Amino acid sequence: xxxxxxxxxxxxxxxxxxxxxxxxxxxxxxxxxxxxxxxxxxxxxxxxxxxxxxxxxxxxxxxxxxxxxxxxxxxxxxxxxxxxxxxxxxxxxxxxxxxxxxxxxxxxxxxxxxxxxxxxxxxxxxxxxxxxxxxxxxxxxxxxxxxxxxxxxxxxxxxxxxxxxxxxxxxxxxxxxxxxxxxxxxxxxxxxxxxxxxxxxxxxxxxxxxxxxxxxxxxxxxxxxxxxxxxxxxxxxxxxxxxxxxxxxxxxxxxxxxxxxxxxxxxxxxxxxxxxxxxxxxxxxxxxxxxxxxxxxxxxxxxxxxxxxxxxxxxxxxxxxxxxxxxxxxxxxxxxxxxxxxxxxxxxxxxxxxxxxxxxxxxxxxxxxxxxxxxxxxxxxxxxxxxxxxxxxxxxxxxxxxxxxxxxxxxxxxxxxxxxxxxxxxxxxxxxxxxxxxxxxxxxxxxxxxxxxxxxxxxxx
Amino acid sequence: xxxxxxxxxxxxxxxxxxxxxxxxxxxxxxxxxxxxxxxxxxxxxxxxxxxxxxxxxxxxxxxxxxxxxxxxxxxxxxxxxxxxxxxxxxxxxxxxxxxxxxxxxxxxxxxxxxxxxxxxxxxxxxxxxxxxxxxxxxxxxxxxxxxxxxxxxxxxxxxxxxxxxxxxxxxxxxxxxxxxxxxxxxxxxxxxxxxxxxxxxxxxxxxxxxxxxxxxxxxxxxxxxxxxxxxxxxxxxxxxxxxxxxxxxxxxxxxxxxxxxxxxxxxx
Amino acid sequence: xxxxxxxxxxxxxxxxxxxxxxxxxxxxxxxxxxxxxxxxxxxxxxxxxxxxxxxxxxxxxxxxxxxxxxxxxxxxxxxxxxxxxxxxxxxxxxxxxxxxxxxxxxxxxxxxxxxxxxxxxxxxxxxxxxxxxxxxxxxxxxxxxxxxxxx
Numbered sequence: 001x002x003x004x005x006x007x008x009x010x011x012x013x014x015x016x017x018x019x020x021x022x023x024x025x026x027x028x029x030x031x032x033x034x035x036x037x038x039x040x041x042x043x044x045x046x047x048x049x050x051x052x053x054x055x056x057x058x059x060x061x062x063x064x065x066x067x068x069x070x071x072x073x074x075x076x077x078x079x080x081x082x083x084x085x086x087x088x089x090x091x092x093x094x095x096x097x098x099x100x101x102x103x104x105x106x107x108x109x110x111x112x113x114x115x116x117x118x119x120x121x122x123x124x125x126x127x128x129x130x131x132x133x134x135x136x137x138x139x140x141x142x143x144x145x146x147x148x149x150x151x152x153x154x155x156x157x158x159x160x161x162x163x164x165x166x167x168x169x170x171x172x173x174x175x176x177x178x179x180x181x182x183x184x185x186x187x188x189x190x191x192x193x194x195x196x197x198x199x200x201x202x203x204x205x206x207x208x209x210x211x212x213x214x215x216x217x218x219x220x221x222x223x224x225x226x227x228x229x230x231x232x233x234x235x236x237x238x239x240x241x242x243x244x245x246x247x248x249x250x251x252x253x254x255x256x257x258x259x260x261x262x263x264x265x266x267x268x269x270x271x272x273x274x275x276x277x278x279x280x281x282x283x284x285x286x287x288x289x290x291x292x293x294x295x296x297x298x299x300x301x302x303x304x305x306x307x308x309x310x311x312x313x314x315x316x317x318x319x320x321x322x323x324x325x326x327x328x329x330x331x332x333x334x335x336x337x338x339x340x341x342x343x344x345x346x347x348x349x350x351x352x353x354x355x356x357x358x359x360x361x362x363x364x365x366x367x368x369x370x371x372x373x374x375x376x377x378x379x380x381x382x383x384x385x386x387x388x389x390x391x392x393x394x395x396x397x398x399x400x401x402x403x404x405x406x407x408x409x410x411x412x413x414x415x416x417x418x419x420x421x422x423x424x425x426x427x428x429x430x431x432x433x434x435x436x437x438x439x440x441x442x443x444x445x446x447x448x449x450x451x452x453x454x455x456x457x458x459x460x461x
Numbered sequence: 462x463x464x465x466x467x468x469x470x471x472x473x474x475x476x477x478x479x480x481x482x483x484x485x486x487x488x489x490x491x492x493x494x495x496x497x498x499x500x501x502x503x504x505x506x507x508x509x510x511x512x513x514x515x516x517x518x519x520x521x522x523x524x525x526x527x528x529x530x531x532x533x534x535x536x537x538x539x540x541x542x543x544x545x546x547x548x549x550x551x552x553x554x555x556x557x558x559x560x561x562x563x564x565x566x567x568x569x570x571x572x573x574x575x576x577x578x579x580x581x582x583x584x585x586x587x588x589x590x591x592x593x594x595x596x597x598x599x600x601x602x603x604x605x606x607x608x609x610x611x612x613x614x615x616x617x618x619x620x621x622x623x624x625x626x627x628x629x630x631x632x633x634x635x636x637x638x639x640x641x642x643x644x645x646x647x648x649x650x651x652x653x654x655x656x657x658x659x660x661x662x663x664x665x666x667x668x669x670x671x672x673x674x675x676x677x678x679x680x681x682x683x684x685x686x687x688x689x690x691x692x693x694x695x696x697x698x699x700x701x702x703x704x705x706x707x708x709x710x711x712x713x714x715x716x717x718x719x720x721x722x723x724x725x726x727x728x729x
Numbered sequence: 730x731x732x733x734x735x736x737x738x739x740x741x742x743x744x745x746x747x748x749x750x751x752x753x754x755x756x757x758x759x760x761x762x763x764x765x766x767x768x769x770x771x772x773x774x775x776x777x778x779x780x781x782x783x784x785x786x787x788x789x790x791x792x793x794x795x796x797x798x799x800x801x802x803x804x805x806x807x808x809x810x811x812x813x814x815x816x817x818x819x820x821x822x823x824x825x826x827x828x829x830x831x832x833x834x835x836x837x838x839x840x841x842x843x844x845x846x847x848x849x850x851x852x853x854x855x856x857x858x859x860x861x862x863x864x865x866x867x868x869x870x871x872x873x874x875x876x877x878x879x880x
Contacts, residue, residue, distance in 0.1 A: 009818070016826035017814040017833060019761025019801035026760035111466050114507045191861055192765040192773050192827040242763070242827030243861045273506065274766035468744040472791050494789065501787045502768035505748055514746060516791055559857025561782050561835065562769060 023242050024196040024210045025271055032198065033062050033106040035260060035270035036113035038120050039280060040095035040102060043129035043349040044144065047093050047122065052103060055119040060112035063264035064120075066103045067092045070259060071228040077250065077317045080221060083153055086146065087315035087352070089226055089255055095124070096144055096314035097351045099280030106260040106268045129349040133311045134288055136346040144314065144347050151316050151345035158344070160320070160327045162399045165338030165448065170303025173444070174294030178375045182291070182367035186311075187284040188277070189356055193242020195272040195281060197253040199261040207261065208235045211254050214244040222251040223258055246355035250282050250317060285319065285353035286311045287326075287363040291371050294338075299381045301390050302444055303338035306330050308364075312345045313352035319345045322360035328400050329361045332368030333409040334390040337448035339399045387413050388428050395435040395449045403450035407433050465510055474516040478622065481520040485620040487601040491515050493620065495537060495567035498558075499574045499582070515620075517569070522622060530628050536569030536621040543568065543585070549634040549651040549721075553588040553664075556636060556646065569621045572596070572613055580702050584646045586613050586670025588634075590662030591651035594626040610662075610672040629653035633724030635717040637665075637705070647704045648713055650693075650721040661721070665705075666714055667698035676718055690718035730794045734759060735803025745791035749783075750774045752790050753800065761801035761830040765859075772858030775831040776800050782838035801830040804837065813837050813875045822871035824862035832858050836872045846876050 015021040052064045067073050067090040076085035091102045103120055107113035128142075135141055136149045143149065152158040171177065198210040213219040216238045224231050241248060253270045261268040272281070287310055294303040308326060312319035323343040330341050358365075376383035392398075392407035410433045417424055435452075436445060475481040485491055492511035494500055495518075503509035523537035525546065532547065541563040543554035557563055557571075571585045589609045596612040598605055598619035609624065636649035648665040650673075659680060661673035673696045679689035693714050699707035730741045734757060743752045748767070753759040753776070765773035767786050774785040777799035805811040810818065813836050823829040832855065839846055839854035846854065851872045860868060 010821060010823070012826065013818040013821075013823060014807050014810070016823035016829045017801075017810065017817045018805070018807050019830050020807070021826045022760075023763070023827065025754075025764060028758055111507060115465055189861070190859075191825075192763065192771055192859060193825070194765070241825060243825045245861065271764070274768060274770065275506070466744070467746045470744070470746050472745045474791065494792075496787075497789055497792060498769055498784075498787050501748060501789060504746055504789075505751075505767040505786060511746075514791075516789070518792055558769075559772075560839075560854055561772070561775060561784055561857055562787075564781065565783060565787060 021240060023193055023240055024198055024212050024238075025193070025269075027198055027210050029198065029200050029267040032267040032269050033108060033260070033264055034110045034113050035104055035106050035257060035268055036110065036117045037101045037105075037256070037270075038103040038117045038122065039276075040091065040098060040100045040124075042095060042124055042126050043098045044127040045095050045124040046127065047091060047095065047102065048125055049121065049123040050102065051121040054121065055105060055116040058107075058112065058116045058119055060108040061105060061116045062108070062266055063106045063260045063268075064103060064116065065256065065259045065263060066090055069263060070226055072226050075222065075225055077222070078321060079225065083316070083320060087317070097349055099276070099351060100314070101256065104256045104260060104270070106264045106266070131348050131350055133286075133309045133346040133348055136309065136344070136348075144349060147347070149347060151312065151320055151347070154320065160323050160341075160343040162327050162330065162339055162341040164397075164399055164401065165303070167303050167305060167338045167340040170294040170338035170444075171305075173296075174302055175297040176295050176378060177292055178295055178371070178378050179290075179292045180367070180371045180374050182287075182289045182370060184287055184363050184366050186286045186350070186353065187356060188281070189243075189245040189247030189283070190277065191241075191243030191245065191247060194274060194277045195248070195253045196270065197257040198267065198269045199254065199257040200267040201261050201265055202235075206233045206235055207258055208237060209254050209258060211236055211238040212241050212244075212248055213238055213251065213254070214241055214246070214248040218249070219251040219254055223255050226255045227258060245357055246284070246359060247281060249355045250352075252281065280351060282313070282317065282352050282354035284356035285313075285322070285363075286350075289363065289367040291367060293336075293371065293375060295375055295379065297379060299375075299379055299386050299389050300442060300444065301334065301336050301375070303340070304331060304336045305340045306342070308341070308343040309346050310343065310360075311348055311350060311353060313348060313350040315347075315352045316345065317352050318354055318359070322355065325360035326364050328398065329364050330368070331399050332365060332372075333392055333407070333412075334368070334372070334387070335392050335396040335445065335448065336390070336399075337445055341399065382424075384413060384417055384422060384424060385428055388424075388431055389440075391431075391433070393433050393436050393440070395452050397448050397450045401450070403452050405452040409433070467504060467510065470511050471513045472516055473513065474518075475520045478521050481515065481517060481522065482599040482620060482622075484515055485599060488618040488620065493517060493569075493573070495570040495573075496539065496565040498562055498566040499570055522569070523567075531625060532628065533623050533625045534568055535623050536567065538568045539564055540566045540568065540571065540585070547592075547628045548632040549591060549653060550585065550588040552634045553585050553649065553651065556649070557584045568624065572609070572624070573616045573621055580645045580704050581665045581668065581700075582645055583613065583670050584649065584664055587649045587651040587662035587664035588653075589624060589626065590670050590672045591632070591653040591660045592626040592629060593653070593655055593657050593660050594624045596624050597622045610670065613669040627655045627657070629655045631725045633721040635720035635724060637713055637717065644704055648710055648717055650714070650717040652721045652725055654725065661693075661718065663693070663697065663714070666693075666696070666710065668700070671696055671698065673718065680722075686719050686722035690715045690722065693718045730790050732793065732795075733797040735799060741790060743790055746789045748786045749776070749778075749788040749790060749793055749798070750785035753785060753798070759800050759802060763827055763830060765827065765831075770859070771828070772831040772835065773828050775834045775858070777834055777838055780838070780841065782835045799834070801833055804833065811837065812878050813840065813872070816871040816875040816878065817868070820867050820871035820874060822864055822868040824860075824864050828858060828860045832860070832868055836875065839872070840876055844876070846872070848873060851876070
């Protein structure tokens with residue numbers, strides 16, 4: 001363990017400070033064409049007509065692709081996990097979010113590609129767009145998505161649900177019910193390197209794909225699926241990412257570039273503009289979370305009812321996965337023996353949302369921690385003492401019944417209090433994460449305890 | 462048929478003021494490039510493909526000249542050079558973007574740039590309006606001098622040459638502070654007293670800089686700063702944009718006016 | 730148009746309104762200045778123009794005809810790092826590295842014009858540069874270290 005605590009030089013440090021690190025945009029291949037996409041100006045519209053003939057006739061244009069050029073157009077980012085496909089690579093007869101790609105052009109330079117995009121003839125029939133996911137259950141919310149207002153494939157349910165203990169009994173026993181609604185908004189990852197791909201058709205029939213992806217083998221699978229190619233015909237070059245933060249997990253530029261390269265029989269580069277990054281690249285989702293906690297006047301949280309609406313935007317992408325993680329964390333760093341959680345993935349006309357640093361969990365952490373303060377305020381209890389009392393301890397079980405072996409809530413809260421000079425009574429200062437007993441094992445927590453030595457801890461997810 | 466490629470543009474680089482005025486003519490078909498900080502993004506993104514570009518950097522239009530109590534500032538003077546100008550202009554200049562942008566952006570660009578649509582532009586306009594600056598321009602009908610608030614309302618077809626103002630006896634400044642160096646000013650209020658009286662200028666309260674005459678009139682008849690500041694909404698032309706809503710600006714603007722008036726100290 | 734880039738003279742053939750950034754990257758294959766936004770908002774393309782830091786995406790070639798340009802490639806090679814480059818490496822100021830070139834060029838110019846720059850002057854001097862891996866503290870520490878080290 002020579003590395004722990006040591007200041008080791010970064011393996012890529014010298015290359016970074018001398019400008020030698022090669023990002024996708026820095027790779028030079030002779031004869032590379034540039035790409036621009038025709039993107040929907042509407043958040044919701046039917047496509048009535050699409051004609052690329054004038055654009056194709058423009059001098060300097062090498063290839064134009066539409067949905068007709070994609071061997072397997074509709075794909076799901078979680079198809080490999082058995083989640084059905086829902087999103088077209090290039091829009092067919094409708095667009096569901098502003099910026100959705102409809103066609104793409106490879107041309108001798110960006111000006112020509114841009115001019116060709118302007119020459120593509122398209123007619124839309126605009127429809128009303130829907131963004132406020134709180135109204136998704138209303139009768140007048142349209143089926144933006146072919147699956148209805150919400151993602152329907154959580155086993156036999158149309159939402160991710162967690163049930164543990166006896167929630168009704170908890171609410172009957174409560175001295176107070178503390179409610180809260182929390183709505184963190186979307187965040188754009190905004191990596192300084194915009195989305196970029198470079199695809200080179202090789203003489204041996206393979207494609208070399210230079211990619212800024214954060215998830216190389218995943219992207220490889222996505223491209224192979226759209227092209228209906230075996231993986232061994234794709235050579236992915238990547239690993240040098242100019243910032244991603246989750247925003248480069250979706251495969252956003254490689255597949256369309258690959259189709260253009262195949263059609264043009266030339267190397268093709270697609271570098272998004274900063275404006276495309278902001279307007280079209282996927283973001284962290286906006287969330288709507290409603291919590292109601294059954295609490296006792298001395299600060300025990302007996303039960304939690306929670307409903308979450310996750311704004312997936314126009315297509316599912318990774319949202320079901322994010323909501324599942326969210327569900328597992330919905331009691332935060334605290335132990336609540338009776339829970340009733342419903343999480344819905346709602347479709348809207350916003351740009352599809354995706355992973356970002358702590359996918360699904362940051363939203364629920366925000367809600368839980370803010371709610372803890374609210375409970376403390378309602379009960380007139382010190383917020384740190386409330387946290388320590390309900391903190392996870394060895395042997396406690398999470399909402400999805402993982403038995404905790406080494407939870408860190410107590411030491412973290414105590415360390416934080418110490419750092420900011422926050423004084424706690426001696427009985428709190430001496431707390432540890434040891435298995436519950438005595439005053440810390442009230443009757444309502446007895447039944448939820450498990451045996452850590454025989455458990456299978458799920459570990460990091 | 463508009464130009465579709467940057468290669469088609471004719472670039473003219475006059476080396477004197479006279480050459481610049483001649484090349485500008487009546488301004489038709491001419492795109493004037495000062496520092497480039499506003500026009501270059503438009504060209505980089507393919508939204509602007511000019512036919513004829515007047516590149517002014519060597520046209521002898523930069524520099525600050527003092528003549529007694531009055532200053533004449535050339536259109537190509539950079540915002541960085543204005544950082545040490547009399548208040549409230551110096552503070553307004555220091556609040557523009559970051560060092561690199563200020564070293565490239567010019568006074569002329571700041572006064573002539575059209576509103577960004579998504580944002581107001583022209584951070585320096587409030588200061589120069591408060592200073593009662595006169596603007597000298599060329600164009601159809603020859604040279605002309607007019608108050609800056611008139612010029613910024615309709616700068617098209619004019620080539621800005623220089624701006625002249627008297628150093629104020631007192632000045633005040635208040636702005637909505639920006640969390641980051643790049644955004645244009647959300648709202649700024651400048652006040653300055655010269656021999657011509659007290660003037661109040663606004664940036665971010667309309668598509669271009671505005672003079673708050675209602676505030677000035679109220680002060681002239683003895684209103685307190687608090688009373689006068691409430692009048693400012695009569696002059697404002699608030700819009701929603703990417704930086705702030707009209708709603709927010711309406712609530713903030715009178716407060717800033719009062720702060721700028723309270724800030725009126727001695728001139729620099 | 731003619732430019733001296735990192736000490737070497739080049740005749741350029743890109744249209745005069747091409748940005749210096751695009752000319753450096755696409756005509757001269759000098760790729761350390763990065764195209765992060767093409768609108769002066771991120772600072773990843775900053776180079777030295779006659780010794781002063783400028784956003785290369787905001788400068789038309791016509792405005793820099795005859796100028797001497799320094800990019801990160803011209804600052805110091807791997808075995809001969811400048812103070813600023815060495816400080817960025819030692820202080821882990823480069824994470825993904827995409828903003829690094831712009832930060833190093835801006836810091837180099839800052840120290841050149843303010844050799845004893847304070848922390849506040851460093852913050853103001855670099856305020857137009859964006860890092861999204863949130864390395865600002867390490868970046869500022871690196872520049873402070875470079876200010877304190879002998880040239």
